[in-house]
Amino acid sequence: MSNAEQNKKVVERWFTEFWGNPWNPAVVDDLGADNLRVHYPMHGPRQGKETVKK
Secondary structure, X not given: OOHHHHHHHXXXXXXXXXXXXXXXXXXXXXXXXXXXXXXEOOOEEEEOHHHHHO
């Protein structure tokens, strides 16, 4: 499998499990870096795995 194909699978998993219904918080630990930062336009940025999972 090429790097592009591997990257696509990671992105697909993130969108399916993080943004999907049902939500799977384990994906944050599996795929997220320790300094993960997610920006929620309505709520502002969240940094760190535990904060992102909340």
